[in-house]
Amino acid sequence: MENLRVMFARCAGVLCQIAAGACLLIAMPISGTERGISINTPIQKPPALYDVTVEKRVMIEMRDGIKLATALYRPVGFDDKKLPVILIRTPYGAHYGASADEAKFFAGQGYIVAVQDKRGRWDSEGEYRYMFGDRNDGYDTVEWLGVQPWSSGKVGMYGCSYDGVLQNLTAAERPPHLAAIVPKSSGSTIAKANEDEPLTRYGYQYSSGDSFSGGVMKLATGAAWKLSAGYNIFYTRPAHVSLERWKQVADLYDPSGKIPKVDVLSALWTLPVLGMLERMGAPHNDFDFVLKIGAADPYWREVGYRQEVRIAVPALHVSSWYDSGPGQQLWNMKVFAKYATTETAARNQYAIIGPTGHCKGEEATANTIVGERPVGDGRFDYWHIYLDWFATWLKGEQRGIDNWPRVSYYLMGAGEWRTADDWPIPETQYVKYFFNSDGDARSLYGNGKLSTKSPRTDATKDTFTYDPATPVPTYGGALCCIEGVVGGESGSYDQRIVEARADVLVYTSEVLEKDVSVVGDIEAVLYVSSSAKDTDFTVKLVDVYPDGRAFAIQDGILRARFREGFDRETFMTEGGVYKLHVSAEATANMFPAGHRIRVEIASSNFPKYVRNLNTGGRNYDETHFVTAYNTLHHGKRYPSHILLPVIDSITTQDSQK
Numbered sequence: 156m157e158n159l160r161v162m163f164a165r166c167a168g169v170l171c172q173i174a175a176g177a178c179l180l181i182a183m184p185i186s187g188t189e190r191g192i193s194i195n196t197p198i199q200k201p202p203a204l205y206d207v208t209v210e211k212r213v214m215i216e217m218r219d220g221i222k223l224a225t226a227l228y229r230p231v232g233f234d235d236k237k238l239p240v241i242l243i244r245t246p247y248g249a250h251y252g253a254s255a256d257e258a259k260f261f262a263g264q265g266y267i268v269a270v271q272d273k274r275g276r277w278d279s280e281g282e283y284r285y286m287f288g289d290r291n292d293g294y295d296t297v298e299w300l301g302v303q304p305w306s307s308g309k310v311g312m313y314g315c316s317y318d319g320v321l322q323n324l325t326a327a328e329r330p331p332h333l334a335a336i337v338p339k340s341s342g343s344t345i346a347k348a349n350e351d352e353p354l355t356r357y358g359y360q361y362s363s364g365d366s367f368s369g370g371v372m373k374l375a376t377g378a379a380w381k382l383s384a385g386y387n388i389f390y391t392r393p394a395h396v397s398l399e400r401w402k403q404v405a406d407l408y409d410p411s412g413k414i415p416k417v418d419v420l421s422a423l424w425t426l427p428v429l430g431m432l433e434r435m436g437a438p439h440n441d442f443d444f445v446l447k448i449g450a451a452d453p454y455w456r457e458v459g460y461r462q463e464v465r466i467a468v469p470a471l472h473v474s475s476w477y478d479s480g481p482g483q484q485l486w487n488m489k490v491f492a493k494y495a496t497t498e499t500a501a502r503n504q505y506a507i508i509g510p511t512g513h514c515k516g517e518e519a520t521a522n523t524i525v526g527e528r529p530v531g532d533g534r535f536d537y538w539h540i541y542l543d544w545f546a547t548w549l550k551g552e553q554r555g556i557d558n559w560p561r562v563s564y565y566l567m568g569a570g571e572w573r574t575a576d577d578w579p580i581p582e583t584q585y586v587k588y589f590f591n592s593d594g595d596a597r598s599l600y601g602n603g604k605l606s607t608k609s610p611r612t613d614a615t616k617d618t619f620t621y622d623p624a625t626p627v628p629t630y631g632g633a634l635c636c637i638e639g640v641v642g643g644e645s646g647s648y649d650q651r652i653v654e655a656r657a658d659v660l661v662y663t664s665e666v667l668e669k670d671v672s673v674v675g676d677i678e679a680v681l682y683v684s685s686s687a688k689d690t691d692f693t694v695k696l697v698d699v700y701p702d703g704r705a706f707a708i709q710d711g712i713l714r715a716r717f718r719e720g721f722d723r724e725t726f727m728t729e730g731g732v733y734k735l736h737v738s739a740e741a742t743a744n745m746f747p748a749g750h751r752i753r754v755e756i757a758s759s760n761f762p763k764y765v766r767n768l769n770t771g772g773r774n775y776d777e778t779h780f781v782t783a784y785n786t787l788h789h790g791k792r793y794p795s796h797i798l799l800p801v802i803d804s805i806t807t808q809d810s811q812k
Contacts, residue, residue: 226270241549
């Protein structure tokens with residue numbers, strides 16, 4: 156990383172340099188084929204059984220008359236036979252990249268694969284708006300595919316990232332011909348379980364796709380994606396050119412937007428945030444629109460995120476622990492099962508969660524390294540699993556799905572795949588690890604302690620300074636869509652360079668005498684106060700190795716004004732103490748004996764999350780900011796703690812179900 160650019164940070168009050176390459180951007184074990192799952196063996200993508208042809212730019216008409224361009228990939232030799240169809244709806248281009256490669260793979264196994272350009276993108280008609288119109292368009296496309304003379308009437312859906320979210324939205328409309336879906340890395344829940352549930356926990360993260368967490372915009376992901384892939388305007392067929400003529404010449408043209416040659420990392424520092432991409436010269440996009448509406452705007456209901464979810468199809472949910480939303484993917488699985496309209500759909504919700512990053516599960520090796528952290532043999536037989544899944548639901552074949560575990564997940568730290576028949580795992584104990592100090596937990600060199608023992612003192616506290624001019628830098632983590640755009644990496648990195656800062660509170664446990672496996676959702680309960688009427692609080696869970704390396708496991712954030720729900724703003728007053736529940740997503744990590752558990756508390760994680768300027772204003776259109784003096788209270792009266800989901804034989808009087 157020595158060739159990566161350098162950014163400055165304030166370490167224990169002294170200005171120092173840190174390498175910022177990654178700084179931005181930044182149950183029972185399974186063995187062999189136990190329970191119908193094959194893992195930890197050399198995994199090869201099955202070879203094609205058939206040659207494949209492609210018919211480009213088939214225009215499918217939607218209910219409002221708009222026509223969406225669709226490429227049809229067909230196996231050779233089935234002209235007189237009806238075949239099941241796999242649909243990939245995508246904003247990334249029906250003829251390009253992963254979508255085309257995966258279409259050829261499934262078509263080579265005997266499926267017709269339809270890859271469709273999303274409304275307003277590439278060759279499709281209409282206006283593109285972020286996440287807009289996809290419930291109806293997905294429904295209409297599935298039903299068109301289901302009644303074609305070459306279709307068996309069984310339609311499945313497949314795809315990763317945005318393509319995965321589009322499956323969730325389509326499934327929520329319950330098209331009759333949709334038989335199964337495989338949403339991968341679609342870690343944004345699409346709706347509240349029901350309209351009576353408050354906007355809390357994942358309930359307020361889902362409403363914005365992958366744009367917000369804890370009410371705070373994911374700046375690096377949002378800016379990078381909209382800069383590189385989220386533009387609204389494409390060159391397409393002129394009105395005077397017939398569709399047939401356009402099909403003959405379209406491949407000679409490149410409709411994609413061109414990323415401007417700018418220093419994106421530096422641009423992320425500029426204020427106001429509103430207009431940031433426009434100042435870079437980026438193609439027209441929805442960055443400013445999403446920034447202004449926030450996480451609880453009625454727009455998300457119009458899109459279809461904030462509607463009751465009642466699906467009628469089996470779903471195989473696939474994600475990774477260093478992806479941007481594995482906990483939300485598992486939440487989807489639970490919500491889909493609970494509110495399914497058929498018993499078959501309710502019984503057939505499965506999840507596979509690996510140790511890698513966004514859409515990279517199939518890239519795991521015998522010696523998988525995620526960022527800088529070696530996690531072991533993360534291989535999993537994904538491709539055969541996908542083929543078994545679709546053969547079961549689209550062809551009616553018996554492929555042993557009844558023997559699958561509900562959840563297959565990789566336990567980092569132990570270096571092994573495990574299974575669970577429910578999520579959260581029924582034997583989970585939720586253990587409180589309390590924060591404490593001898594008066595100053597600032598930085599790695601402070602005296603912050605993390606312990607399962609209930610606090611005995613009445614009131615203690617740690618205060619730190621949060622200056623938006625020198626925010627705590629992002630150093631890896633669970634990130635999406637930033638590699639190659641902002642110059643960084645997702646994954647796990649040694650956090651000691653961050654923990655050296657005086658604006659980071661560091662709480663560390665004693666050396667563990669036995670293994671502690673943390674598997675499930677993570678939540679911190681913080682009692683805080685601030686000199687500002689609004690500020691942010693961040694939480695990061697860290698695995699400290701015996702040699703001192705401190706690898707990040709998961710993190711989260713909460714904007715204090717949203718502590719009572721993301722559909723309302725409640726500001727703080729100086730001197731008041733407020734209780735915050737901060738979600739730090741989900742993980743599966745064994746902290747082995749000899750390691751230590753560490754938690755970092757701060758008020759920024761930049762540029763993963765946009766900075767809070769501490770004024771109580773709208774943030775996005777401001778250039779003025781103030782310094783906040785933030786306090787974490789702990790002790791008997793204010794028992795600030797992190798609640799860790801622990802499995803594998805840990806017992807403590809402070810545990811609670």
